[in-house]
Amino acid sequence: xxxxxxxIVFDWDGTLMxxxxxxxxxxxxxxxxxxxxxxxxxxxxxxxxxxxxxxxxQACPDLPEARYQEMAAAYSKHFVASxxxxxxxxxxxxxxxxxxxxxxxxxxxxxxxxxxxTRALEATGLGERFAATRTQDDCPSKPHxxxxxxxxxxxxxxxxxxxxxxxxxxxxxxxxxxxxxxxxVSYGAHERVMLESCAPLEIFEExxxxxxxLLTQIS
Numbered sequence: 001x002x003x004x005x006x007x008i009v010f011d012w013d014g015t016l017m018x019x020x021x022x023x024x025x026x027x028x029x030x031x032x033x034x035x036x037x038x039x040x041x042x043x044x045x046x047x048x049x050x051x052x053x054x055x056x057x058q059a060c061p062d063l064p065e066a067r068y069q070e071m072a073a074a075y076s077k078h079f080v081a082s083x084x085x086x087x088x089x090x091x092x093x094x095x096x097x098x099x100x101x102x103x104x105x106x107x108x109x110x111x112x113x114x115x116x117x118t119r120a121l122e123a124t125g126l127g128e129r130f131a132a133t134r135t136q137d138d139c140p141s142k143p144h145x146x147x148x149x150x151x152x153x154x155x156x157x158x159x160x161x162x163x164x165x166x167x168x169x170x171x172x173x174x175x176x177x178x179x180x181x182x183x184x185v186s187y188g189a190h191e192r193v194m195l196e197s198c199a200p201l202e203i204f205e206e207x208x209x210x211x212x213x214l215l216t217q218i219s
Contacts, residue, residue: 004217005104005181007157009148010049011166012110014188015046018121019086020167023048027059030074034067036060048189049111051141076116088124088196089187095211096129104218105155108133109147109164109174131155143173148180163201163217165210172198184211 013019025046031038037182039059047055052072056063062153099106108130110117114137121127132154139146164175167188172195175182184195184203195203204210 004105005159005163007105007155008163009107009109009151011107011171012112014167015165015185016088016092018089022086025068026075026078029078030071031060033074034071036062038064045189051071051111051136051168056176062205080189085148089207091207091211095175102218107151112136113141131206142170148174169194169198172200
């Protein structure tokens with residue numbers, strides 16, 4: 001079977017790394033620290049994947065924009081305080097190696113900051129797996145298509161040969177706007193019914209089944 005995709009772009013949090021609960025906890029604790037109403041778990045989960053400014057407008061609507069940097073510092077403090085406990089989903093390290101061995105190019109498009117992604121890549125040892133990455137510091141927030149458009153231009157891959165993998169509607173909407181294919185994973189931040197509204201090729205409940213499907217598309 002001919003290879004379907006030349007470039008696979010992964011979201012990070014909730015797709016490769018099991019960090020959803022940790023992010024929710026950091027958002028909630030930072031809100032309390034700044035004297036804001038604490039968003040419930042569902043509200044906090046919904047903003048995962050957005051850049052910081054976009055996330056704060058949605059999760060903390062009472063927070064003046066002048067205090068966004070204060071909130072960012074509080075969030076970072078709570079996240080970093082125990083981020084060593086955040087791990088990759090089972091099979092991610094081996095799975096990415098398999099994909100690379102089959103000659104597919106891998107990249108990351110994430111709502112994390114550049115500093116946050118660098119920390120995560122160093123902690124997991126996955127930095128060498130990815131040909132390129134884009135973060136909230138490089139491009140407008142998802143679902144704006146800039147991250148995917150820039151990655152495709154840099155790596156010289158067409159939208160028809162590109163696949164976006166993500167756990168939120170923002171990832172899948174970004175793919176739609178960029179003209180690429182997409183698949184969703186329902187083990188992260190957004191529920192399956194939300195992902196279905198974006199019409200991805202498939203939705204997977206575990207990384208292992210996602211990996212099996214990806215191998216059929218590139219070998």
